[in-house]
Amino acid sequence: MTGPFTKSTLRIGFEETTVRVAVAAIMPLREVSDTVRKSLKYGQIAASIAEVGIIEPPVVSRDARDRDRFHLLDGHLKLDILRSRGEQEVVCLIGIEDEAFTYNKRISRMATIQEHKMILNAIRKGASEERLARALNVNIGNIRAKRNLLVGICPEVAELLKDHQIPMNVFSELRFLKPIRQIDAAQSMITMNRFTLTYAKSLVASTPEDQLVEGRKRRRRGMSEEQIATMQRESENLDREVKLIEHGYGADHLDLVLATGYVSRLLGSARVVRHLAQHHADILAEFQKIADSRREA
Known part of the structure; x- marks a missing residue:
């Protein structure tokens, strides 16, 4: 085999097998503050470890002078939790090079629809809603809301928004719209890079009655038909202006x-x-x- 991706030119970033490392032998690059320990994210990781254990191993690199000592590259919260639990060892990925500055740069939060699919997949594999709630440190109502996230949402919109972090309430607003209008609204949110509940509500409010789902039509409190028509015109003008800006x-x-x-x-x-x-x-x-x-x- 020839070309740029031959065995001789590819560089492997980790040792080929995971290693069980003593927690005491791992040296963090930073301390975890008490404020972080009180955060929602910390609580979710702690609940997940207590319920299902470590899913994604911490990443460490060997010390240049002492091969039995390790520098922690990624997984500071996990290590802090393990120490507080009195754990003695943890399975780690061993990085061949110290690239600590790159790990956090490559971390991104899971998109809303991806999280929905993860929960559905876990339920299909037999995980109960109660166990998922404990693992994610949320109430069971939150799990059920995420499970039903795409009910009433057309597949095209799910595809458009699959890589974005979107408040769940936005999907509640989109359900008021017929599929074609849902797609228009999703494209507007992407174009404007605005995925807030307020913006979603404004899109719904400016939608003509015939593009609202039957049985979900609602009165716009405090808005006359003339005001609604004005909002629709302004929304259309804004869309045209954005497209002109995009063109140039x-x-x-x-x-x-x-x-x-x-x-x-x-x-x-x-x-x-x-x-x-x-x-x-x-x-x-x-x-x-x-x-x-x-x-x-």
């Missing part, structure tokens, strides 16, 4: 990159900086802001 975004962004690059090159010349400092200090200050924003980006 690529060219505008390219122009911005070229301009900031040119300004940065100008400031790389000592003669140019000296001239600007002597005769155009205000322009120099603005140029420096542009160059700094380019470095931060």
Whole structure:
């Protein structure tokens, strides 16, 4: 086999087998504060460990001088919980290189629909709702709400929103809409990058009656038909404006990159900086802001 992904060129990031490591031999990179110990996330991890054990092993790397000592790269809350429980050993993944700065960067919270699918899969495999509630440290009503998350939601919307973190109440609002309007609403949320309950309610409020699900139509309290029509027109105008902005975004962004690059090159010349400092200090200050924003980006 040839090409860029041959055995000789691929680098394995972990030792090929997990290792049972003494908890006392693991050195954390940071301390877990009392504030973190009181957080919801900490409580959920502790409940999960108590109910089903460690699912995702901590990641450690061997100490360069003492091969029996380990530096903790990922899993600080888990290790702290294990220590508080008096555990003596834990199964770990052994990282070949110390890449602690990359692990947290690659962690992302589970999307709402992915969590829904995980719960359905666990129930199909025989896990009870009560056990899931204990493992996730939530009440059973929360588990049932997540189980029924996509009831009344069309498949196209579930596909559109599958990778986003969305409040569950948003799906309650979407259920007021017929499938075609649900898709429009989901696309609007993605375009605007707004997945809040308030925005979902505004989309429902601006929806014509004939696009609401039969039996779910409700009165808009305090809103006349004229106000509703105005809101619909404003929503349509906003959609058009967003699409126009999207159409020109690529060219505008390219122009911005070229301009900031040119300004940065100008400031790389000592003669140019000296001239600007002597005769155009205000322009120099603005140029420096542009160059700094380019470095931060």
